[in-house]
Amino acid sequence: xxxxxxxxxxxxxxxxxxxxxxxxxxxxxxxxxxxxxxxxxxxxxxxxxxxxxxxxxxxxxxxxxxxxxxxxxxxxxxxxxxxxxxxxxxxxxxxxxxxxxxxxxxxxxxxxxxxxxxxxxxxxxxxxxxxxxxxxxxxxxxxxxxxxxxxxxxxxxxxxxxxxxxxxxxxxxxxxxxxxxxxxxxxxxxxxxxxxxxxxxxxxxxxxxxxxxxxxxxxxxxxxxxxxxxxxxxxxxxxxxxxxxxxxxxxxxxxxxxxxxxxxxxxxxxxxxxxxxxxxxxxxxxxxxxxxxxxxxxxxxxxxxxxxxxxxxxxxxxxxxxxxxxxxxxxxxxxxxxxxx
Amino acid sequence: xxxxxxxxxxxxxxxxxxxxxxxxxxxxxxxxxxxxxxxxxxxxxxxxxxxxxxxxxxxxxxxxxxxxxxxxxxxxxxxxxxxxxxxxxxxxxxxxxxxxxxxxxxxxxxxxxxxxxxxxxxxxxxxxxxxxxxxxxxxxxxxxxxxxxxxxxxxxxxxxxxxxxxxxxxxxxxxxxxxxxxxxxxxxxxxxxxxxxxxxxxxxxxxxxxxxxxxxxxxxxxxxxxxxxxxxxxxxxxxxxxxxxxxxxxxxxxxxxxxxxxxxxxxxxxxxxxxxxxxxxxxxxxxxxxxxxxxxxxxxxxxxxxxxxxxxxxxxxxxxxxxxxxxxxxxxxxxxxxxxx
Numbered sequence: 001x002x003x004x005x006x007x008x009x010x011x012x013x014x015x016x017x018x019x020x021x022x023x024x025x026x027x028x029x030x031x032x033x034x035x036x037x038x039x040x041x042x043x044x045x046x047x048x049x050x051x052x053x054x055x056x057x058x059x060x061x062x063x064x065x066x067x068x069x070x071x072x073x074x075x076x077x078x079x080x081x082x083x084x085x086x087x088x089x090x091x092x093x094x095x096x097x098x099x100x101x102x103x104x105x106x107x108x109x110x111x112x113x114x115x116x117x118x119x120x121x122x123x124x125x126x127x128x129x130x131x132x133x134x135x136x137x138x139x140x141x142x143x144x145x146x147x148x149x150x151x152x153x154x155x156x157x158x159x160x161x162x163x164x165x166x167x168x169x170x171x172x173x174x175x176x177x178x179x180x181x182x183x184x185x186x187x188x189x190x191x192x193x194x195x196x197x198x199x200x201x202x203x204x205x206x207x208x209x210x211x212x213x214x215x216x217x218x219x220x221x222x223x224x225x226x227x228x229x230x231x232x233x234x235x236x237x238x239x240x241x242x243x244x245x246x247x248x249x250x251x252x253x254x255x256x257x258x259x260x261x262x263x264x265x266x267x268x269x270x271x272x273x274x275x276x277x278x279x280x281x282x283x284x285x286x287x288x289x290x291x292x293x294x295x296x297x298x299x300x301x302x303x304x305x306x307x308x309x310x311x312x313x314x315x316x317x318x319x320x321x322x323x324x325x326x327x328x329x330x331x332x333x334x335x336x337x338x339x340x341x
Numbered sequence: 342x343x344x345x346x347x348x349x350x351x352x353x354x355x356x357x358x359x360x361x362x363x364x365x366x367x368x369x370x371x372x373x374x375x376x377x378x379x380x381x382x383x384x385x386x387x388x389x390x391x392x393x394x395x396x397x398x399x400x401x402x403x404x405x406x407x408x409x410x411x412x413x414x415x416x417x418x419x420x421x422x423x424x425x426x427x428x429x430x431x432x433x434x435x436x437x438x439x440x441x442x443x444x445x446x447x448x449x450x451x452x453x454x455x456x457x458x459x460x461x462x463x464x465x466x467x468x469x470x471x472x473x474x475x476x477x478x479x480x481x482x483x484x485x486x487x488x489x490x491x492x493x494x495x496x497x498x499x500x501x502x503x504x505x506x507x508x509x510x511x512x513x514x515x516x517x518x519x520x521x522x523x524x525x526x527x528x529x530x531x532x533x534x535x536x537x538x539x540x541x542x543x544x545x546x547x548x549x550x551x552x553x554x555x556x557x558x559x560x561x562x563x564x565x566x567x568x569x570x571x572x573x574x575x576x577x578x579x580x581x582x583x584x585x586x587x588x589x590x591x592x593x594x595x596x597x598x599x600x601x602x603x604x605x606x607x608x609x610x611x612x613x614x615x616x617x618x619x620x621x622x623x624x625x626x627x628x629x630x631x632x633x634x635x636x637x638x639x640x641x642x643x644x645x646x647x648x649x650x651x652x653x654x655x656x657x658x659x660x661x662x663x664x665x666x667x668x669x670x671x672x673x674x675x676x677x678x679x680x681x682x
Contacts, residue, residue: 068412071409071417071437072414072415072418073413080439093445093446095450095453096439098421104434105434105435109436112404112436115458117458251621257625280592281620281625281626283602284602284622286625287627
């Protein structure tokens with residue numbers, strides 16, 4: 001049975017070859033019910049797509065596109081290293097596009113990619129993406145698409161992420177164990193699922209330890225550094241200053257350092273902080289910054305491996321892989337317990 | 342005379358409209374001599390290209406491409422902010438491509454851009470680009486092309502750069518004035534003109550102050566962080582350790598901090614350092630890092646403004662703008678003079 005071909009599969013199903021092919025590619029032209037039937041029969045008949053034929057048919061450009069929101073971000077720099085490594089092994093070029101955290105750019109980049117110049121797309125959303133229409137169009141065009149880190153929760157699509165909820169929980173619990181009673185959370189976006197998961201972890205850790213969740217301590221930041229600095233200043237100059245900060249993104253932690261330097265606030269004595277970060281200078285800062293460090297290189301590597309399984313038709317279109325990798329909590333000076341004696 | 346059109350200009354020159362048009366676009370199909378004749382006559386007859394017609398003829402995509410070598414680099418992050426600002430005013434989208442300091446990626450990105458999806462290209466070279474064949478192809482295709490920061494010296498093309506030689510000179514002189522007698526220079530590439538100009542500034546400052554230029558103190562680094570760390574370790578553990586370092590790129594200065602932390606070497610007491618950098622954490626490091634800070638935002642802004650003058654045909658093809666903007670030397674703790682008493 002191992003050499004069932006597309007024609008035999010189509011005959012067994014009473015469908016055209018084109019319909020079966022589209023169903024296996026998860027095309028929007030085929031109903032969910034038919035897709036289910038096709039995949040069940042393909043599994044039963046041990047149908048294996050011919051990799052050479054499908055490569056000939058589909059490998060138009062030997063190029064994959066990577067769409068990321070931010071430059072000056074070490075997480076993405078490392079993730080791209082992982083992607084690049086896989087792509088090179090496969091003999092593919094990588095075109096990397098930056099959206100600069102701007103949805104308009106993201107939409108126009110997707111429109112550009114729909115032009116069909118790439119064989120697959122890896123993508124991490126920008127902070128203000130709400131509608132996923134442009135992403136659905138890309139998926140429905142049949143171009144293999146994998147999201148990493150910042151993924152659209154509303155869509156059924158392959159993703160590679162990290163344990164955002166657990167990391168938010170652990171980071172907050174670490175601050176509590178270092179003596180913090182009033183912990184603020186700095187978030188980048190209402191719309192990003194990773195931001196919300198990290199924040200939910202923070203809230204649940206507070207609840208577990210009997211600390212109140214206070215709205216005024218949950219700060220929604222923007223993509224504007226100046227504005228974020230003023231938000232953080234307001235927070236730290238307020239009547240009831242927090243004694244701990246959980247920062248969900250690296251650049252907000254840097255802003256906190258700036259504000260404390262200006263105000264003469266001492267970290268970790270008067271304020272403790274831990275942040276999600278792959279910052280190369282984390283251990284060189286004054287004081288060194290405690291971090292939740294994502295396995296950025298591995299995330300890029302796994303996302304690329306998943307994409308190439310789709311490009312090479314080694315996976316069926318209706319199988320949706322969701323991979324989660326664990327982040328590490330690295331304790332440094334910025335969250336150290338101060339023993340009063 | 343103000344309404345001379347292309348037809349009248351061509352008639353006055355005894356050339357076809359197409360040849361005149363190509364000459365004004367600096368096409369490789371037209372000889373240098375003819376181009377010179379055309380531009381002289383155009384100036385004499387006060388020929389102004391019709392911006393509306395040329396926009397209709399050429400504005401295919403309302404998109405410009407930006408090609409940069411590195412992510413996790415604050416210089417490029419700021420430059421892109423400047424580019425984005427100009428592009429938004431003009432109603433253009435920006436597609437940003439990363440080459441990851443890799444010439445193969447640069448060549449394939451240029452090939453992609455030759456597909457004609459953009460109306461103009463802004464570009465900064467990767468560290469290992471030697472041959473400019475791919476860049477010449479792009480220029481000869483007629484797509485307006487402006488280089489910024491890392492520019493190809495071998496080509497006649499518009500550029501926006503900073504005062505690299507003077508900055509290297511000033512940085513080195515600053516270290517000498519702080520008491521350094523044995524200053525090393527960390528360079529990123531033999532091929533980049535900006536690296537070489539910064540290094541020439543360094544050498545001339547040494548000579549001016551009667552210090553010898555020693556080959557063993559000029560370190561050619563790579564794009565591999567681990568390798569760079571070992572080069573710097575070898576330098577600092579050597580028999581005759583330098584007492585000052587001039588780093589031509591930000592990431593090498595961070596590597597120096599790592600090595601001194603590991604070795605227990607004190608900055609600025611045992612080693613002083615100054616680096617080209619737009620690092621957001623420069624003033625937060627332990628100790629704070631003295632920098633040569635490039636006007637990154639303005640460089641992006643001016644490069645984009647220049648590109649749009651070309652796209653909108655407000656400049657003649659044979660006029661090559663070379664703009665230079667000044668960098669600032671910011672003294673911080675890492676290069677402070679230590680008074681022995």
